[in-house]
Amino acid sequence: MKQVILYCRAGFEKDCAGEIQDKANTLEVFGFPRVKRNSGYVLFECYTEGDADRLVREIDFQTLIFARQMFAVAASLEELPESDRISPILDALAEQEGVPTCGDLRVETPDTNEAKELLKFCRKFTVPLRQAMRGKGLLYKKDNLKKPVMHLCFVEPGKCYVGYSYANNNSQFFMGIPRLKFPSDAPSRSTLKLEEAFHVFIPKSEWDERLASGMWAVDLGACPGGWTYQLVKRSMFVHAIDNGMMAQSLMDTGQVKHHQADGFKFEPPRKNVTWLVCDMIEKPSRVAQLMGEWIIKGWCKEALFNLKLPMKGRYDEVLQDIENLKTFLKENGIKFTLQAKHLYHDREEITVHVQSHTNLGW
Numbered sequence: 038m039k040q041v042i043l044y045c046r047a048g049f050e051k052d053c054a055g056e057i058q059d060k061a062n063t064l065e066v067f068g069f070p071r072v073k074r075n076s077g078y079v080l081f082e083c084y085t086e087g088d089a090d091r092l093v094r095e096i097d098f099q100t101l102i103f104a105r106q107m108f109a110v111a112a113s114l115e116e117l118p119e120s121d122r123i124s125p126i127l128d129a130l131a132e133q134e135g136v137p138t139c140g141d142l143r144v145e146t147p148d149t150n151e152a153k154e155l156l157k158f159c160r161k162f163t164v165p166l167r168q169a170m171r172g173k174g175l176l177y178k179k180d181n182l183k184k185p186v187m188h189l190c191f192v193e194p195g196k197c198y199v200g201y202s203y204a205n206n207n208s209q210f211f212m213g214i215p216r217l218k219f220p221s222d223a224p225s226r227s228t229l230k231l232e233e234a235f236h237v238f239i240p241k242s243e244w245d246e247r248l249a250s251g252m253w254a255v256d257l258g259a260c261p262g263g264w265t266y267q268l269v270k271r272s273m274f275v276h277a278i279d280n281g282m283m284a285q286s287l288m289d290t291g292q293v294k295h296h297q298a299d300g301f302k303f304e305p306p307r308k309n310v311t312w313l314v315c316d317m318i319e320k321p322s323r324v325a326q327l328m329g330e331w332i333i334k335g336w337c338k339e340a341l342f343n344l345k346l347p348m349k350g351r352y353d354e355v356l357q358d359i360e361n362l363k364t365f366l367k368e369n370g371i372k373f374t375l376q377a378k379h380l381y382h383d384r385e386e387i388t389v390h391v392q393s394h395t396n397l398g399w
């Protein structure tokens with residue numbers, strides 16, 4: 038297998054391509070990306086047989102910013118006959134060596150308006166295809182979320198890529214997108230950004246400990262309160278920093294203290310803050326620096342923040358800001374984990390999560 042497909046937000050194919058090219062170079066896997074603007078995916082073509090499997094195994098998926106999903110392509114099929122789409126897919130997989138037996142099947146499309154029209158078909162097609170794949174031993178008889186995932190990506194009617202990802206190195210979500218429902222009582226749609234960030238960055242098994250009731254949080258650039266809403270919903274107490282107006286419904290909970298102040302100057306009154314979240318529209322380098330300062334001073338244990346993307350050179354800019362932040366933290370002796378992702382609910386921004394592993398002494 039020589040091809041890897043990566044899903045991304047439509048319009049961000051070049052950023053996604055730059056990223057996979059860098060990662061492949063680092064592993065000394067040689068190849069080139071094929072980019073079709075606004076297609077919602079990138080195909081990376083390796084020169085050497087077997088390298089697609091290396092990429093989906095050895096690139097740590099969590100380190101990819103712009104890719105929502107990646108899988109090794111075992112076959113690409115065109116003009117599937119409407120009378121029998123299944124047989125050509127099974128035949129193509131039978132010819133290909135090295136496809137692992139999978140524990141799950143996802144029939145997907147790229148995230149574009151045109152491709153999404155195929156989703157109804159994808160849902161219907163999944164049932165007979167799953168049955169047929171089980172019959173051929175391509176899928177285990179029962180769903181097993183620890184085993185590799187079989188993906189089909191329909192880019193047009195009758196045209197698809199079929200392949201697999203590894204369960205410990207992929208997105209656990211269908212199409213790489215967590216399905217979230219907008220809570221009708223939230224003050225702004227951006228509430229979904231923070232909720233998605235929790236799903237993507239914090240393993241569900243750790244939510245009770247790391248997103249626990251009674252914790253203190255600081256929300257910089259909080260108004261009208263979509264992010265604060267998520268924290269309040271998890272029974273936290275929040276310092277909301279913004280010169281604007283907070284939604285009255287949040288103030289009425291008694292869990293929110295509104296400070297009409299500059300987020301760059303605010304200092305928490307007590308050193309008991311677990312979460313720092315920040316959605317201020319500001320230069321990304323300035324925000325990254327501020328987040329680093331909070332972590333270094335021990336003012337918070339975990340930080341979740343947006344970096345607004347510039348019009349040009351988006352990938353280079355975020356890479357630089359993240360590298361600077363990592364250097365800043367390391368130089369100050371902080372042990373940390375950092376992840377960055379262009380989330381489904383992000384547009385011209387990415388979301389970054391930093392967890393400090395340095396003991397704050399409280």
Ligand SMILES: C[S@@+](CC[C@H](N)C(=O)[O-])C[C@H]1O[C@@H](n2cnc3c(N)ncnc32)[C@H](O)[C@@H]1O
Pocket residue numbers: 224225227228257258259260261262263264265278279280281298299300301316317318319
């Ligand atoms: C995108 S909005 C935040 C939306 C919010 N996260 C929500 O979910 O409702 C950005 C906010 O940052 C605030 N802001 C920008 N610069 C700021 C600063 N220096 N200090 C505090 N707030 C700032 C703006 O007033 C604005 O309300």
